[in-house]
Amino acid sequence: QSALTQPASVSGSSGLSVSLSCTGTNSDVGNYNLVSCYQQHPGKAPKLVLYGVTQRPSGVSHRFSGSKSGNTASLTISGLQAEDEADYYCSSYTSNDTLPFGTGTTVTVL
């Protein structure tokens, strides 16, 4: 079971946007709209910020949005704020009936 591939780090200036990719295969991301994204601040438990590729849980800022094209899903954070600095992980259901996470992306706000 391979982890989904995410860039190790992404940075962006305060107020601007960044896009985080999550690349899988046609056995996971490409075949199911069951991609979720989680935010994790240092020393804290992860928090769900997107599910079903594009859906935001109640209470999550509208600045978080999602999309998918082929085997790659993307999380976009608009209007970057200092509080968005964190690690982000994607996850997808797979044809093997498992739910692996991505390798994780560290977002830095400049």
Next chain:
Amino acid sequence: QVELVESGGGVVQPGRSLRLSCTASGFTFSRYGMHWVRQAPGKGLEWLTYMSHDETKKKRYADSVKGRFTVSRDNSKNTLYLQMNSLEYEDTAVYYCAKDSTSLNLDYWGQGTLVTVSP
């Protein structure tokens, strides 16, 4: 409010066993599937296992723990368990339990319990 509290972590020797517990409150535990996820020091998240809530009690496991770890639940006690056998150094991690939202995403997480495998 939803609360998940893990317990049972600690220091254990290689080859030994340990059982983790996750006590849930603030929602109807018997109506939701549950997951275990771990995070080794300085590393990323690793999904381990899922157990459904219904009469099928369906279980799914990551290859890395299949055959060594067993998930179970006691709906009368609102508790999820993870039995870990033949522990290895690589099993050192913070172990989180998480609630499934019904769509295979993890909408609530506990604060985690640390398991250290050390001689």
